[in-house]
Amino acid sequence: MSNETIDELAKTIWDYHHLHQPLKKCDAILALGSSDLRVGEYAAQLFLDGYGDCLVISGGLGRYTKDRFHKPEAEIFADIALGKGVPREKTILETEATNTGQNITLTHKVLEKRSAHPASLLVVTKPYMERRIFATFKKQWPDKHTELLVSSPPIAYDDYFTKELPKDFVINVMVGDLQRIKEYPKLGFQIEQAIPDNVWQAFEQLVAKGYDKALVKEGM
Secondary structure (H helix, E strand, C coil): CCHHHHHHHHHHHHHHHCCCCCCCCCCEEEEECCCCHHHHHHHHHHHHCCCCCCEEEECCCCCCCCCCCCCCHHHHHHHHHHHHCCCHHHEEEECCCCCHHHHHHHHHHHHHHCCCCCCEEEEECCHHHHHHHHHHHHHHCCCCCCEEEEECCCCCHHHHCCCCCCHHHHHHHHHHHHHHHHHHHHHCCCCCCCCCHHHHHHHHHHHHCCCCCCCCCCCC
16 A cells, blocks of 8 residues: 555545534633644634633643653643743643543533533644544533534644654554544443544555554453
C-alpha cells in the first residue's frame, strides 16, 4: 500500500471525526488536556474572542502525557492561556482526569462545587477526537439539558503532524477512536453514531496495514 493510499484512507477517517459545528457564544469553554498544546492555544483564543464567560481546563497526566509533561495537562494549558492574556480568575482547573470519561465526570464535580451549571458548553479537543468527544459527553454529562458544541484547532490533515505528534502515531489514534465510536455505545460509554461504509472500509484497510496500536482489546 502506497503512502498516498494510506493518506487517502486516513483523511477519510479524519474527515469523519470532524463535526463542523458552527461556533457560537456559550456559557463556558471546556478545554480537554492532551499532548497537543495547540488545543490549549485555540481554547484560550476562543475565550479571548468572546466565545465563553470562563475557561475550564481538564486534564491530569494521561497515557500519552505522563512521560512527557512534568505537571498536569490542565496546568500546562492554563499556563498557555495566562500567557495569551486570559485572566486567572476566569480559569477553572480540573487536574486529575486521565481519560475522556474522567474529563466529563470530574469536570462536572468541579463545577458542582462552584454551583456552576452552564446551559451551554463549548468543548475544545483535538481535530480527530471531535466526534468521540461529542458522543461521550452526550451520554455521560449529567446535565442532559446542556447545549453542547465541540470544536478543535482549524488545522488541515496535511499540516497537523509534528515531531511530537508524528503521522503514524496520529493515524493509529484516529483508527482506535473510530473503533471506540463503534464499540463504546454497547458498553454504555457513548451515544450511537452512524459510520458510513467507506469510513469503516478505510478503518479495516488501515488495521490490515498495521495501524492497530491504539485499538481496544477484545473484552475491553
